[in-house]
Amino acid sequence: MTKPSLKEKYLEELNLGKQLYDNKQYSDAFHHFERAHILGQPHYFRHVRSHYWMLRVGIKKAHFREIVDQIIRMIGSAGSLFGKYPVGNTGGANVSPFKPMPIPEDLKPYFEQ
Template sequence: MTKLSLKEKYLEELEQGKQLFDNKDYFPAFYHFERAHILGQPHYFRHVRSHYWMLRVGIKKAQFREIVGQIIRIFGSVGSLFGQYPVGNTGGANVSPFKPMPIPEDLKPYLEQ
């Protein structure tokens, strides 16, 4: 079995989230966007893209806190350009945007590439 690259795994998580989003399965979609966020943090555009999709979930679910939190995080994603981001942070408004978090075991190999 060929191991995916970091970018490929990021895109896989993002696509799974988008498919669930299209089916109005917002809770599991958000989970995959969080996983994409963890993988995308080191890369500015991937980082912003994961927050964009989380924002879309917040809008669909009419969650004011999530909407505001994601807008703030989209602007804060600029830290990725300078290598400044909390490793493992899932990116949702339910956690501090500055809090490092444990990386899920299955995602660690992609971030060690």
Template sequence: MEVSKLQKKFDQELDLGKQHFDNKEFSLAFYHFERAHILGQPRYSWHVKSHYWMFKIGLRTINLKEILGQMIRIIGSAGSLFGKYPVGNTGGANVSPFKAMPIPDDLKPFFE
């Protein structure tokens, strides 16, 4: 089975986030996990992975709001199974889990 362009980009963003996470560059890691979240929302397992890594950042930075927010969002990721999710939402606890947001211009081609 050929890997889609969307999956390649999702994997790339997730991998960049993990590299920054390993280097304790948590702001940069979070940025890439947000981008992975935008790309991964339509696929349940991808959606959960992006929230899992945001949760790990919350743990590592001892950010209670992010930890609790990600726990809720991991459960809420089940919406992807039914096509129910706010398109473009970046997935962090700093935004409403119900708010649709504009997709960054460089990510739009992956949704066409």
């Protein structure tokens, strides 16, 4: 069996997050949206979509800082159009939107395809 592509892995993480979100497991969902964010950053629409789902979690948890930050980051996702984004950044309000972060070991191979 072949390894999924970057896009397929992104969709896998996003869909896991959506399932958890639907089951009201918002913190676990957010974790998968962060992973989708890491995978989606190089692609504008995927990048924005991951922030959109993080925003939805922020709304459900009534977390004002997360809500505001995700709206700002959705706009800032335009950097992906120019190849400007902090590699590995998880995308949540708990980290600087400019800080590169290590890519989790299990996700690194998807960037080497």
